[in-house]
Amino acid sequence: MAAPKFDNPIVRWIDYRLPVFTFMHHEMHEYPTPKNLNYWWNFGSLAGFMLIVLIVTGIVLAMNYTPHVDHAFDSVERIRRDVPFGWLVQFIHMNGASFFFIVVYIHIFRGIYYGSYKSPREILWILGVVIMLLMMATAFMGYVLPWGQMSFWGATVITNLFSAIPLVGEHIVSWLWGGFAVDNPTLNRFYSLHYLLPFVIVGVVVLHVVALHTHGSNNPLGIELRGKQDSIPFHPYYTVKDFFGLGLFLTIFCLFVFFAPDYLGHPDNYVPANPLVTPPHIVPEWYFLPFYAILRAIPDKLLGVVAMFAAIAVLFILPWLDRSPVRSARFRPIYKQVFWLLVIDCLVLGYIGAKPAEGWYIHIGRLATVYYFAHFLVILPLLSVFERPRPLPLSIGEPVLGGGGPSPPGGGSAGAMERA
Amino acid sequence: MAATADGAGGDGVTRRDFLEYAAGGMGAVGAAAATWALIDNMNPAADTLALSTTEVDLEPIEPGQSITVVWQKKPVFVRRRTEAEIREAEETPLDSLPDPMADTERVQKAEWLILVGICTHLGCIPLGQKGTDEKGEYGGWFCPCHGSHYDTSGRIRKGPAPENLAVPPYRFLDDTRILIG
Ligand code: HEM
Ligand code: FES
Numbered sequence: 136m137a138a139p140k141f142d143n144p145i146v147r148w149i150d151y152r153l154p155v156f157t158f159m160h161h162e163m164h165e166y167p168t169p170k171n172l173n174y175w176w177n178f179g180s181l182a183g184f185m186l187i188v189l190i191v192t193g194i195v196l197a198m199n200y201t202p203h204v205d206h207a208f209d210s211v212e213r214i215r216r217d218v219p220f221g222w223l224v225q226f227i228h229m230n231g232a233s234f235f236f237i238v239v240y241i242h243i244f245r246g247i248y249y250g251s252y253k254s255p256r257e258i259l260w261i262l263g264v265v266i267m268l269l270m271m272a273t274a275f276m277g278y279v280l281p282w283g284q285m286s287f288w289g290a291t292v293i294t295n296l297f298s299a300i301p302l303v304g305e306h307i308v309s310w311l312w313g314g315f316a317v318d319n320p321t322l323n324r325f326y327s328l329h330y331l332l333p334f335v336i337v338g339v340v341v342l343h344v345v346a347l348h349t350h351g352s353n354n355p356l357g358i359e360l361r362g363k364q365d366s367i368p369f370h371p372y373y374t375v376k377d378f379f380g381l382g383l384f385l386t387i388f389c390l391f392v393f394f395a396p397d398y399l400g401h402p403d404n405y406v407p408a409n410p411l412v413t414p415p416h417i418v419p420e421w422y423f424l425p426f427y428a429i430l431r432a433i434p435d436k437l438l439g440v441v442a443m444f445a446a447i448a449v450l451f452i453l454p455w456l457d458r459s460p461v462r463s464a465r466f467r468p469i470y471k472q473v474f475w476l477l478v479i480d481c482l483v484l485g486y487i488g489a490k491p492a493e494g495w496y497i498h499i500g501r502l503a504t505v506y507y508f509a510h511f512l513v514i515l516p517l518l519s520v521f522e523r524p525r526p527l528p529l530s531i532g533e534p535v536l537g538g539g540g541p542s543p544p545g546g547g548s549a550g551a552m553e554r555a
Numbered sequence: 556m557a558a559t560a561d562g563a564g565g566d567g568v569t570r571r572d573f574l575e576y577a578a579g580g581m582g583a584v585g586a587a588a589a590t591w592a593l594i595d596n597m598n599p600a601a602d603t604l605a606l607s608t609t610e611v612d613l614e615p616i617e618p619g620q621s622i623t624v625v626w627q628k629k630p631v632f633v634r635r636r637t638e639a640e641i642r643e644a645e646e647t648p649l650d651s652l653p654d655p656m657a658d659t660e661r662v663q664k665a666e667w668l669i670l671v672g673i674c675t676h677l678g679c680i681p682l683g684q685k686g687t688d689e690k691g692e693y694g695g696w697f698c699p700c701h702g703s704h705y706d707t708s709g710r711i712r713k714g715p716a717p718e719n720l721a722v723p724p725y726r727f728l729d730d731t732r733i734l735i736g
Contacts, residue, residue, distance in 0.1 A: 288679065292700065295678040310594075314603045316628045324597065411623060411630050413679040415699050431701055436676055436717045492702050 139164075162348065167366035168373055169354035171531050175249075176352065176373075177380035178242040183340065184381060185235040190333050192228040193277075200280065202326035204319045207282035208407045226396040232274050233399045234388050236422035239267060247453075248474055250462030251353040257454040259346040264450045266339050271423070273332040276325040278420055283404030288417045290317045290325070296430075299440040316410060354531065357462025361530040416491060424488030425481050431492045432504040442504065449511045456511055458519035466525045470518055477510050608736030610728070613667065621684045623672060626735045630672035630680055631723055632696075633733075636707060640694065641665050644708035654719045658708040661722050669733065670709040671723050674698040676716035681705060696720070 139160045141147050150156040199218050201210040214221035243263065246252055252260035279290045294311050298304040313320030351360070360366050367373075391398060399421060403414045419427050429446050433439040449456075464471040480503050487500040528534045609626040611633055616622055621634040636644070644658040645665075662668055674681050676698065682688040683696035683705075691697030691704035693712045698705075703714030710719040725735040 292677040292679065295676075298678075310598050312599070313597055314599045314628065318603075318628055320600070320603065410628065411625070411680065413700065415682075417679070417700055431715075434715050436715055439715065491699075 163370035163374070164368050166348060166369050167351060167360065167363075168369045169352055169360060169531060170365060170367045170372075171354050171356065172352060172373065172376075173355050174376075174380060175241070175245040175355075177377055177384075178238050178245060180377045181238045181381065181384055182235065182242055185231060185238055186333065186336060186340065189228060189231050189235060190337075192224050192231065193330070193333065195224050196228055197330065200326075202280070202323050204282060204322055204408070207280060207322060211281040223392070226392045230388065230391045230396060230399065232277060233420070233422065234384075234391075235270065236274070238384075239270065240422070243267070243450075244478060247477070248464045249353055249355060250357050250457070250459075250464070252454045253457070253462050254454070255350045256346070256353065259343060259350075260454060261451055262339055262343040262346060264447070266336055266343065267450075268447065269332055269336045269339065273329060273336065274420065274422070276329040276332070278404075279322065279325045280329060281404060282322065282408045284406040284408055284412075284414050285401050285404040285417065287317060287408035287410065288413055289419055290321065292417065293419075294321075296440045296443075299437040301437070318410075353462060355463060356465065356528060356531060356534075358527055358531065361532075365531040418489055421485065421489070424486075425484035426488070428484040428488035428500050429504045429507065431488075432497070432500040442508075446507060449508065453511065453515075457515045459522060459524065461524040461527065466527055467518075467522055468525065469522045473510060473514050473518070476506070480506050480510070608734055611733050611735065612731065613733065614731045618666075620686075623684050624735070626671075626723060631735055632668070632670045632672040632684060632709075632720075634668045634670075636666055636668055640707040643694065644706060644710075647706065647708075647710075653711050654717070656708075656710060656719055661708050661710075661719070663725075663727065667733075668707075668709060669722060669725055669735070671721040672696075673720070674700065674703055674716055675711065675718040675720065676701055676703050676714070681720075 139157060141150060141156060146156050196214060199210060199214050199221065201207055211225065214225050216222070218224075246260065246263070275289070275293060279286045294308055294317065297307045297311065300307060309315065311321070312318065313324060401418065401420075403417075406414075418424070426443050426446055430439045430443040433442050459467065459470070461467055464474050483499065483503045484507065487496055487503060490496045492500075607627055609624055609631070611622075611624050613633070613635070616633065616635045618635050619637045619640075621632055623630050623632055625631070641658075647658070649655040649657060658665075672680050672684070677700060679698050679700035681691075681696035681698040681703070683690040689697045689699075691712075693704050693706035695705040695707045695709060697703070698714065698716065701715050703716035704712045705716075705720055706712050708719075709722075711717070723735050725733050728734050
């Protein structure tokens with residue numbers, strides 16, 4: 136790659152010693168991006184934006200927050216009532232966590248629909264699942280900080296999951312707590328980790344982007360770029376599209392922050408933590424509900440916990456469960472349908488997770504749990520063998536312009552062409 | 556065994572190999588020791604561990620009534636059982652229990668049932684202490700979190716909890732006072 140020529144002598148002077156400008160030019164101008172990306176490709180940059188928002192608001196919150204069981208609740212109330220613009224910072228942080236999850240979940244389903252986890256993007260995908268796990272840990276510990284009833288009992292129930300581990304379970308739990316129950320040592324360490332983990336996430340995001348830029352973005356057709364005519368530079372085309380999407384997203388986000396800041400939360404968290412009274416109906420934050428439903432679907436403690444973790448673990452091996460050489464669901468008639476069934480299944484699980492574990496809810500929860508695992512462990516492997524994909528276009532330009540270059544041999548889609 | 560110039564012994568192992576393994580091994584031991592310190596650092600501290608005890612006056616508790624006291628930051632249920640409750644607990648066949656344990660093993664005096672009030676599933680506090688609480692299908696306690704039912708001996712009967720409610724260590728100081736811990 137030839138170094139670009141910069142007009143500004145100061146830029147040239149710096150770039151000669153520290154090639155940041157060459158690097159930026161390479162990533163923004165030379166980096167070829169498929170020209171057919173749709174709006175589902177906006178969610179990666181939105182996720183990055185939300186991560187920054189959470190870190191900035193979090194650092195400001197930390198300046199007024201007190202991590203002590205006797206003061207934590209009051210210090211958050213003080214942030215909301217007395218600290219200048221504290222209410223705004225707190226609402227942005229609180230709703231920001233929810234919107235971060237909305238964005239990331241859409242981002243993940245985008246990857247599932249368009250087969251973005253397939254070769255050569257397996258590590259990119261796995262790093263994404265790692266980010267999701269870190270986000271879950273971060274959000275869980277953040278939710279404990281305001282020390283309301285849901286904070287306390289959520290922390291109790293989730294840390295107790297580890298007591299299901301045979302033999303050492305009890306020791307692990309008291310190690311996590313630093314005591315005999317969720318208490319001040321627990322709050323302190325959660326605060327310490329809640330501050331740390333977002334920066335670990337930043338580190339993994341950097342790796343995620345390095346992996347992305349190694350082979351470039353997948354695209355709605357799921358086929359390889361056939362040459363220059365299939366791509367456009369990231370800047371200005373996608374920077375502008377990302378900013379437009381950001382504007383729309385922020386509009387919705389602000390509606391929540393300013394008009395319904397508590398809509399996604401739970402009123403019980405405005406009751407200070409009471410270690411002697413469990414609220415009659417405890418639920419986790421909405422973004423954990425599908426996993427919570429899987430936990431409760433199984434009437435055995437250990438197996439329930441195993442199933443819940445397996446629900447995430449199965450995502451790690453997704454690239455090897457779905458062996459179909461065709462990436463995009465657009466060309467996979469059956470996969471397209473089971474994809475939507477999976478989406479519905481996850482929504483059902485989320486709904487059941489919010490309901491008490493009784494009566495019909497239990498049965499629906501069990502069915503939805505079975506289907507969730509069946510999708511990944513049975514349906515996908517079978518589809519890879521039995522589904523007959525539709526013919527793939529020769530290039531990104533072909534469906535629009537008609538014609539296109541001859542399809543070069545090799546590439547992720549060649550096998551499918553032969554079969555179709 | 557004469558060492559050659561590079562220190563190789565008869566079997567081709569050089570002094571340098573030995574030094575590398577020894578240094579690497581020492582390094583690993585040092586790192587493991589430091590890691591251990593950091594991990595153990597998160598365990599309960601000495602002041603937390605210092606066994607606290609709780610004394611309970613049983614005098615004001617009426618038959619059929621329960622009170623909750625705090626021991627080591629955990630709720631402890633003290634229930635004065637009625638004749639009917641005791642009979643029910645004693646007559647339950649052991650093979651109908653997920654975690655079989657005779658009622659007589661769980662109490663020192665049949666009238667007084669003393670339990671750690673923490674659901675053995677995921678740590679919620681079961682309902683059943685107040686007269687108005689739901690007590691579950693077996694008349695003991697009911698955990699609303701995921702639906703575990705405990706009987707009048709605090710034994711798990713139905714639901715996801717794997718074990719009976721725990722009995723804390725306690726002794727009778729005299730007829731109307733106990734010391735937990
Ligand atoms: C991955 C990014 C992050 C996520 C998902 C996240 C999530 C959360 C959540 C869900 C809460 C509870 C809010 C409530 O219910 O009131 C919270 C609170 C808090 N977070 Fe974060 N957070 C993130 C980053 C950070 C960072 C970088 C800091 C910097 C120290 C921070 C500091 C705090 C503080 C001080 C609180 C307690 C005050 C409050 O409740 O608003 N957070 N966080
Ligand atoms: S914590 Fe009691 S049933 Fe789950």
